[in-house]
Amino acid sequence: MSRQLNGSVTPEKRLGQNSIVQPLLTDLYQITMAYAYWKSGKIQDHAVFDLFFRKNPFQGEFTIFAGLEECVKFLDKFSYSKSDIDYIRQILPPTVEEEFYKYLGTLDARGVSFYAVKEGSVVFPRIPLLRVEGPLIVVQLLETTLLNLVNYASLIATNASRYRMASNKLKLYEFGLRRAQGPDGALSASKYSYIGGFDGTSNVLAGKLFNIPVKGTHAHAYVTSFNNLSELVIKTLEPKTGGKPVDFVALAIKWRESIVSVFNVMLSEVNDGEFAAFISFAISFPNGYLALVDTYDVKKSGLVNFSAVALALLDLGYEPIGIRLDSGDLAYLSVVARNLFIKISEQFKRPQFANLMIMASNDINEETILSLNEQGHEINAFGIGTHLVTCQKQPALGGVYKMVEINGHARIKLSHDVGKVTIPGRKDVYRLYGENGNALIDLLQKSSEAPPKVGEKVLCRHPFEESKRAFVTPSKVEKLLVLYWQNGKICQPLPNMQEIKERVVDSLRILRADIRRTLNPTPYKVAVSDDLYRYLHDLWLENAPIGELA
Numbered sequence: 001m002s003r004q005l006n007g008s009v010t011p012e013k014r015l016g017q018n019s020i021v022q023p024l025l026t027d028l029y030q031i032t033m034a035y036a037y038w039k040s041g042k043i044q045d046h047a048v049f050d051l052f053f054r055k056n057p058f059q060g061e062f063t064i065f066a067g068l069e070e071c072v073k074f075l076d077k078f079s080y081s082k083s084d085i086d087y088i089r090q091i092l093p094p095t096v097e098e099e100f101y102k103y104l105g106t107l108d109a110r111g112v113s114f115y116a117v118k119e120g121s122v123v124f125p126r127i128p129l130l131r132v133e134g135p136l137i138v139v140q141l142l143e144t145t146l147l148n149l150v151n152y153a154s155l156i157a158t159n160a161s162r163y164r165m166a167s168n169k170l171k172l173y174e175f176g177l178r179r180a181q182g183p184d185g186a187l188s189a190s191k192y193s194y195i196g197g198f199d200g201t202s203n204v205l206a207g208k209l210f211n212i213p214v215k216g217t218h219a220h221a222y223v224t225s226f227n228n229l230s231e232l233v234i235k236t237l238e239p240k241t242g243g244k245p246v247d248f249v250a251l252a253i254k255w256r257e258s259i260v261s262v263f264n265v266m267l268s269e270v271n272d273g274e275f276a277a278f279i280s281f282a283i284s285f286p287n288g289y290l291a292l293v294d295t296y297d298v299k300k301s302g303l304v305n306f307s308a309v310a311l312a313l314l315d316l317g318y319e320p321i322g323i324r325l326d327s328g329d330l331a332y333l334s335v336v337a338r339n340l341f342i343k344i345s346e347q348f349k350r351p352q353f354a355n356l357m358i359m360a361s362n363d364i365n366e367e368t369i370l371s372l373n374e375q376g377h378e379i380n381a382f383g384i385g386t387h388l389v390t391c392q393k394q395p396a397l398g399g400v401y402k403m404v405e406i407n408g409h410a411r412i413k414l415s416h417d418v419g420k421v422t423i424p425g426r427k428d429v430y431r432l433y434g435e436n437g438n439a440l441i442d443l444l445q446k447s448s449e450a451p452p453k454v455g456e457k458v459l460c461r462h463p464f465e466e467s468k469r470a471f472v473t474p475s476k477v478e479k480l481l482v483l484y485w486q487n488g489k490i491c492q493p494l495p496n497m498q499e500i501k502e503r504v505v506d507s508l509r510i511l512r513a514d515i516r517r518t519l520n521p522t523p524y525k526v527a528v529s530d531d532l533y534r535y536l537h538d539l540w541l542e543n544a545p546i547g548e549l550a
């Protein structure tokens with residue numbers, strides 16, 4: 001516990017790469033298709049794929065794009081080792097020609113051009129988050145891994161950003177390791193919830209790998225492991241500025257006797273095991289004293305014991321940190337605690353006491369935080385596990401990877417569900433801003449079209465509904481897809497964790513409040529240019545067979 005809640009680590013190191021991200025982390029069908037493409041003479045074919053999603057998660061109207069750095073690092077090390085190829089040989093049928101395995105051994109991502117939206121940006125349905133161009137076989141082989149790297153990362157970053165918005169400036173700590181979807185899910189959850197707006201994690205390995213601040217309190221087990229004060233082996237504590245050790249137990253006992261009346265309880269109601277636990281924890285961490293106060297009874301025991309020990313620490317020059325509440329009515333108990341802290345601060349002239357941290361945990365989700373806000377509370381920090389890391393409200397982001405062009409010819413995927421029809425061709429995306437700096441609309445254009453210009457009117461059309469169209473005169477135009485990888489090189493500096501975190505904040509700021517809100521948010525507009533609209537619909541008609549009624 002060298003890093004208590006008041007500790008900090010500067011997160012400037014580059015994100016670590018997860019070692020299980022490798023070419024075999026894919027679906028078998030990618031490799032099967034690679035063989036069939038190879039066998040069909042498609043080695044020279046050149047394809048363009050878009051990675052996008054169709055619906056924002058959590059009944060919201062925005063998504064935070066994350067996972068980019070891992071994607072670029074994956075491209076950088078994409079190649080099949082000898083043991084990978086030996087394994088593939090075992091799982092494919094014996095009819096697969098040996099030449100194919102030699103070919104697989106030569107593959108890498110040098111021929112791939114990879115465009116992406118900047119990590120941490122707010123994104124919307126249908127806009128390509130990634131545009132991946134290159135040899136058909138290679139870009140096909142990348143599909144599953146890229147989707148895996150983007151979908152959960154973006155889901156968690158979005159979830160975390162929603163918790164961040166709901167809790168304003170309060171501290172948020174991710175406590176989900178024990179409930180996460182396995183070890184990799186847990187590590188990703190810690191990393192991307194930090195990016196999305198959390199202040200730290202309890203996950204020590206995530207802290208080490210990604211340089212995220214690591215934080216923690218203690219569990220009920222620590223409290224229940226003590227029965228009474230006679231179990232205390234060490235009873236003394238040196239004052240903060242040094243000098244003779246003081247009988248800390250006697251000091252805490254004296255304080256407890258003086259404050260029980262403030263709490264309106266009898267000394268016999270206050271639990272001695274809990275008192276012993278708090279004293280011993282304070283002796284171990286005099287600068288990081290934060291106690292879990294709900295093991296027995298928050299009002300009759302936890303707050304009394306905590307306060308007696310905190311006052312004793314103050315006498316010795318230490319600054320206690322606060323309490324954690326892990327059950328009961330968190331709004332009510334936080335207000336009770338704050339009022340008592342204020343009362344003590346006034347009665348005993350200890351101004352610090354009024355500002356002690358009140359941390360809350362226990363199955364917290366976005367709705368709980370919003371409800372607590374409505375009720376009024378005195379919580380300064382939330383510890384959030386299950387709902388955050390499992391994204392219980394929506395456990396997956398439905399990102400897809402679709403071919404939009406092959407050998408210079410646009411491709412369209414039709415569907416009875418209009419929303420699932422893909423927008424064909426190699427495209428660029430422009431975010432058009434209004435006078436007040438808010439984002440107005442994202443416009444998809446064929447890459448061959450001239451970009452929209454500031455101050456020039458541009459026609460924006462709904463991709464599928466003919467009557468929905470609008471002129472927009474942007475005061476700022478932002479090209480969203482940036483080239484990150486080409487000719488085997490990373491060609492754009494990859495931002496560090498802190499910069500990505502800041503981008504999330506800035507990116508959400510440019511969204512109108514009604515798009516960000518939780519209840520019935522307004523959808524953000526994603527449009528196509530007039531040219532792309534016609535192109536899309538011509539191709540649709542060309543590819544949709546005319547039925548015959550009999």
Ligand SMILES: Nc1ncnc2c1ncn2[C@@H]1O[C@H](COP(=O)(O)OP(=O)(O)OP(=O)(O)O)[C@@H](O)[C@H]1O
Nearest residue numbers: 326327328329330331332362363364368371372375
């Ligand atoms: N003021 C509040 N408003 C809305 N939800 C709250 C409030 N206080 C607590 N909650 C939530 O209510 C739930 C209470 O959980 P539960 O019914 O398991 O009781 P508990 O307090 O954990 O009881 P126990 O003492 O048995 O552990 C948690 O999900 C918690 O986040």
Ligand SMILES: O=P(O)(O)OC[C@H]1O[C@H](OP(=O)(O)OP(=O)(O)O)[C@H](O)[C@@H]1O
Nearest residue numbers: 175326361362363364383384385386387
């Ligand atoms: O509630 P979450 O959002 O998942 O946050 C993490 C929880 O994990 C810990 O206890 P645990 O759940 O292991 O035991 P408890 O519920 O009995 O306290 C902690 O006390 C929180 O309650």
Ligand SMILES: O=C(O)c1cccnc1
Nearest residue numbers: 175202215216217218383
């Ligand atoms: O440090 C804590 O308080 C903590 C860590 C993980 C889970 N629950 C609580």
Ligand SMILES: [Mg+2]
Nearest residue numbers: 326361362363
């Ligand atoms: Mg729990």
